[in-house]
Amino acid sequence: MNRDFLNIVAELNKAKKILVVGHIMPDGDDVSSVLSATLGLRKIGKEVLAGIDWRIPWYFQEFEEVNEILSYEKIMEANFNPDIVLILDASSPDRVGRFQEFFDNRTVLVVDHHGTNTLFGTYNWVDTKYGSTAQMVLRINTELGVEYDERLATLNLMGIATDTGFFRYSNADEIVFSDATKLVSLGGKMYLVSRLFENKRVEQFKLLSTMIENMKMELDGQIVYSYLSKEDYERNNCNEDDSGGFVGELRSIRGIELAIFLSEYEKGEVHVSFRSRDWFDCSRLAVFLGGGGHPRAAGCTLKGNLNVIVEEVIREAKNMFVSQRESRLLIK
Ligand code: 5GP
Ligand code: MN
Ligand code: MN
Structure with a gap:
């Protein structure tokens, strides 16, 4: 034992x-x-x-x-x-x-x-x-x-x-x-x-649609990301509890290796969720940004302007994605 x-x-x-x-x-x-x-x-x-x-x-x-x-x-x-x-x-x-x-x-x-x-x-x-x-x-x-x-x-x-x-x-x-x-x-x-999750409010579907509108691809569709601002939540009569499974929806897109979802749960406070499909180590990226987690699911919390945070996180994610992909190819 x-x-x-x-x-x-x-x-x-x-x-x-x-x-x-x-x-x-x-x-x-x-x-x-x-x-x-x-x-x-x-x-x-x-x-x-x-x-x-x-x-x-x-x-x-x-x-x-x-x-x-x-x-x-x-x-x-x-x-x-x-x-x-x-x-x-x-x-x-x-x-x-x-x-x-x-x-x-x-x-x-x-x-x-x-x-x-x-x-x-x-x-x-x-x-x-x-x-x-x-x-x-x-x-x-x-x-x-x-x-x-x-x-x-x-x-x-x-x-x-x-x-x-x-x-x-x-x-x-x-x-x-x-x-x-x-x-x-x-x-x-x-x-x-x-039943925990088969119990959705209609507003959550509207919020999902806003999330989908904000969605963008990077690196030829290997990275997908989206975000919801505090205003997006308020406009849909929702809060961050209502976007629970969204990052999983992003990862389910064909061909995606890394999905990123940024949630401005309070004005100027953003929770970032990372999910990967096969090989990208999300926990390394999350730790680098001050958070933690597992290889396939990790996260961090950042303070500041949402647009600036989105830009920074995506830049770091792309950098780490390329370097992890290269070292993987070297090992192979
Ligand atoms: P989620 O994206 O669902 O919030 O979190 C995914 C995983 O990363 C979970 O295992 C969670 O505990 C971890 N995680 C998420 N956010 C943070 C954070 O800010 N700090 C740390 N240390 N771990 C986090
Ligand atoms: Mn947990
Ligand atoms: Mn756990």
Whole structure:
């Protein structure tokens, strides 16, 4: 057994009060991991609060348990003094937002599957072998002797499904399928997970059409990019939660290797998502721009004027695309 894994399980066993924290701009894997760990630890008698320092996208309300995840303000109001902090699916301290304040003089446990993780915890179980952090939480819960019911199994399954693009991406390997099988046998329901995204507002289709209007190609159609400005969101009566799958739509275009989607979620604050199809290492580009992620899916957040950021990001993407393509040809 992995030593970091065992240390983390031992610390969780020892602790009475635990703060479970996810990352800003939470995705399905993050919400799933935080809820699965929180409900699991409560089942074995721990006092647990869960926090994410960001608004939780509305579609997660499909799962009523999501209301167990509290804002930073609510956790402060509760005057919670945890023995330890468990951080899930976050690759660097900035990704947990203001919950970093809880790190001082406490044991910090980091559980994550990002290769770009900066190992900022007291104990770090970081393994890129896993398609999702939710699978790592499944292992922790199992080791802790947590009994799964249908709800917990479904919530845990949600993270595996969402981080593998519903079992379609290159990270959907044997461990992913066997973990999903295990959760389904424990009562997990895929149709409930699918409802998260088969529940669209009409406004989201209008927003998609704006995104398509803004779309441009580079390098003979190997790179595609698009963006949405704050005004684009407002005009369509939407916010950034509503553009969740857009970068995936861009990557699905035939012949594309790299898809880039820039989202001005606040005036002057832009989140950039990178997705690649076969070989481009998005995480290298994202790290270069101050973010992180995986080889096929990565991102970063930049401040400034949207048009300027679009221009800069596309310039850097083209440069890195050409250099990665050349070194690939050399290796071949
Ligand atoms: P997305 O494009 O869906 O926001 O993120 C894709 C992947 O990149 C996810 O694994 C996410 O955790 C990571 N990622 C996205 N944005 C950032 C960022 O600003 N910083 C870091 N470190 N990772 C990010
Ligand atoms: Mn995540
Ligand atoms: Mn993840």
